[in-house]
Amino acid sequence: MKKYKSVILLWKYIIKDKKYKFKFIILFLLMILSIFADIVSIGAIIPFLGALTNPDILLQKEWFKIFVEIFKINSENDLIFKITILFILVALSASLIKLLLLYFNSKISAELGIELKSKIFEKTLCQSYEYHISHNSSELISLVTEKINRVIQSGILHVLMFFTSFFSALAIIFTLICINTIVAIIAFFVLGGGYILIGYLVRKKILKNGEVIKSNQPKAVKLLQEGLGGIRDIIIDNNQLIFISNYKKIASKIEYANMNNMLLSSMPKSIMEGLGITLIAALAYYLKVIEGNEQVLPILGALALGAQKLLPILQQMFTSWSFINAGLPLIEEVIEHLNLNQTVCFDNKEDKLSFKKDIKLKNISFSYDSKKLVLDNINLIIKKGQKVGFIGKTGSGKSTLIDIIMGLLKPKSGEIFIDDVLLDDYKIKLWQKNIAHVPQFIFLSDASIAENIAFGIPKEKIDMEKVIESAKKAALHDFIESLPNKYNTFVGERGVQLSGGQRQRIGIARALYKNAEVIVLDEATSALDNETEKSVMKSINKLNKNLTILMIAHRLSTLEECDVIYRLENGRIIETINDKKGLI
Template structure:
């Protein structure tokens, strides 16, 4: 729990302190509410008690009440007002607690998402995306429901119960200690017995929750093939075991939290008998017994639910504590947000790559000793067998991977954390598989840009360059037409050209095509290449091509083999030799 407090932002820690102070104040009001019944019950048993009990007489004189019945009614209304005020204060604080815990949970989710977004592409190659989604969406919810909210409940109900206990001890120490020790001891013993089991159930629930997310994601991801082969039902049935296990673990944790209630309810009437026996042993008459019995009965009515809430919250925290570990560990890699400016790194001469090497992991070299110069405004092709390192080289030029060895210089300036954002502002990127959001055509071309900042003219210019403007204008709502989830309402070629328009939206100086035309038919590819041809000489174009014919207009073609640069030259020299090599075209 201390680790969780440490990863809170300073603003949230300040809010937490203020909330705890408010809870302390509410605990005092709880005492006032409980104590307010004593004068009323005393006068109910003996309306003339104000004449022999000093504090009642002082209250009566202060308010100038001379009539016994009037004084009784006044104390009754005062007790009722105190109880109602306590309830209102508790309701307001409950809302404040819930607002704090849910906003804090949202903050953790947002920070986790930002921390993942900030990671290199290599991180995603080693991590299951279902696990990341589970951490951002599910584990943060579990943290709110199972840790933050119960902690607030413990703080509020624990403070109230403690304040009432202190009052009862001051009012009647022996009886308060007898009842408090008995009931409190039961809760402590039950929790001590169950805590190890709760921790074990909680750890198992985290693993089962991750398996649920993974099965759902994989089922939807491979749905076409699974349905085609008649395996969808069998594959999705893998959801059953972890879902049942997660449901069982959740049920077990909840019933464990309720166990003391069943025990306490069965012995609660024994507490009433203890109060009566104590009063008789002190030789109280009926009038003297009523205030004592009423006070402890009302205090028990207020405290037993508090004890139960505290125990239930402790059980929840024990069960959900693994979620804290997940989030705290993930946030260790959190870095302060780095605002992205609009400045562009000067680029008028060349991209110079010297001694470049990259290892996905120790002993697994993907690129080694790459020396390469790409002149500004040149069109360059990259070809090679599958696994030769083409996409890795592009990833290094884009800055989404960090070189293990060597340097990349832009007009003599080395790429590093300082210069990389300004370099990336010059780049447009078109992947092999373009991801479209469930929005409009315009939303997808200007993805990630706030609605009020979208440049419609830039969208239309990019669409024209990508050769898709005529198609878009023929849609029912033109650029405001929805494309469906992952672009389900478009063909593969149309999705790809929207991806090209997206890359061209911010008018980049460098455009990288990572097998971006591989999904296009020959006619569409010809149209796209013709549009790109109009950019030749005005932009630096780097292409990994699926078809070697796509590179016939390149200025230079570079050939990679087993992570090394093995040939470079104009297309008319390099391409004829490549076409004779088996499996040279990337998959």
């Protein structure tokens, strides 16, 4: 049972939701009804075959006289006709109930799948920035897409199917015991024992294949991301075959593991079908020759029908057991993510944190791995309305300092105050309502310009007047108006249809649409040519004087309009530049 702890935890998580309790009650009732239908359909075969082979003996039985009276049977032909109709109705009813049970199984699995996918995505998005930079995005994408699909299949759908099959198998065996105890026990030990033996022999291989799928799925996603993300360089360097070859190796491991598991889960069916026919022949000989039973045909008919129902059920149990075992490594990974604390997400209706005076950093230190300080005892005051520049070599701590000011990273020691209010975990979300970030590479969705400016706002709630006003301030409006579809023009995936300067201006317009009081430009113009950079910086320098602008740049010319520049080296501020004469 310890082996299936992750499956139990998954179901504990599911059952906590009250809306599923009622659905599981319906599912349980349908399962009971399905089991009862199996019992009736197998039991009905004896009077049906008895009526066909020897109706006189059947009519003489005391228990059958009740049937004769209810259905007013007055001849052998009438008996055969009515019992045939009744047997067909029983068989069709049993099939209909099984279809309903299958539908409910699938429907509940689909609903739980939606719930789990949404919850995993929520848990992933609601982790801290530090969590995201320490995890490869391909691992998270693989988990939210491919892996969760496998968990839904193995941890939910096949668990439901396993228990449905298990109780159906018990009902069939119980019915066969009532018909002939020795025959039922032999059938159970031969057929059931065969599946148990095969399961014991293949269990380790199935689990190993599950581990192969778990470890290689993120690698496949990573190769796809790298191949499609770097397509320009790949085409120029003619490296397509290298990426294709690497992807093929990873995909082969995944597909062969899937193939092996499918083969191992389906293999018993072929073996047990032959064994089932052999068993029926042997039992026929036993009943006729050893026991001398004159009613051998009805008993064999019941056994044949029972075996015909039992074999697929046992095969389904084995297939579900295989899928559950193959999915255990993935279920464990999903449980780990479901147990993550949502560190940065909460519905906060409060207004943004008041910012009228300054930002104070006191004795701020930070490290990513606890070995080397990226920031070492930083003390800094940024006044509202200032344009502040940060320069320094790569690795000097500029971006980390900005991330701490924006509340993306928490300092290992030290404090941040906004207008003398300590920035704690709760206040960070209120503070971030003041901030807009314009990075070096603006993320643009494959949507319209208007949707990209009002990024994250549902299309029907976008304020077009505000969008246009923001675009004008970012010196983007005239360009948009020159386009055939104006603000409804689609930018293409990652903004491929726009120039670097236009993408940066959309980033600035996005910041202005947010009504941000602090705009952070993290090397926002470093990828632009000099002329485009000057044009973008001109737009930035014309923005509202009450805006506080924090800029990271490598080129000093980018910072010439800043009120103050801080130079960082090895995590410390080594120089404060107020007078920029002769520097630029």
